[in-house]
Amino acid sequence: AQSVTQPDIHITVSEGASLELRCNYSYGATPYLFWYVQSPGQGLQLLLKYFSGDTLVQGIKGFEAEFKRSQSSFNLRKPSVHWSDAAEYFCAVGGRSGGYQKVTFGIGTKLQVIP
């Protein structure tokens, strides 16, 4: 069964500092990979997704993520964090085989941004 591990439950960074959120997945082949962001009191919004091709994926709000097959990872990065980036971030994996495959989410990483 597919699964996602986000090892960091909570991360604090200073505004302007760089950010990397970790994500490891378990799946028998190359999966679909996603990062979603949830602001307080809101639903999740897609930041970026990896389907195939270039392993470095660009998303909205200046985020990027790199798919590393050898490490089963899909870490999210941003070179300079803004206070408005404070939110919870979810990595997700979806299967490719057969018809529609449901998406499995990680437990989430809560990002705090300090001045």
Next chain:
Amino acid sequence: DAGVIQSPRHEVTEMGQEVTLRCKPISGHDYLFWYRQTMMRGLELLIYFNNNVPIDDSGMPEDRFSAKMPNASFSTLKIQPSEPRDSAVYFCASSGTGGRTNEKLFFGSGTQLSVL
């Protein structure tokens, strides 16, 4: 489009009462999902529909939970009877995959359920 609309935003009820959560997906989307979010377990998929037909309900915790989608523009998630451990945020999401796997999910703002 107004996006995925869920109601109510907040629900407080007493143990044993019936709770009904409602969802209107984005027009034209053919997949609808119900998720539950808790601190301990994160975001769990409860059930999803394709063209109004339930496809996978393996995530529904027990028989007290039921979901219906009578038409393409409306779905309900019902808990009867409710228990305190059902307290969580329930999200509805829709997707217009057209049969392709794993396109973008559009989430509603959720229903915060508190069972006392």
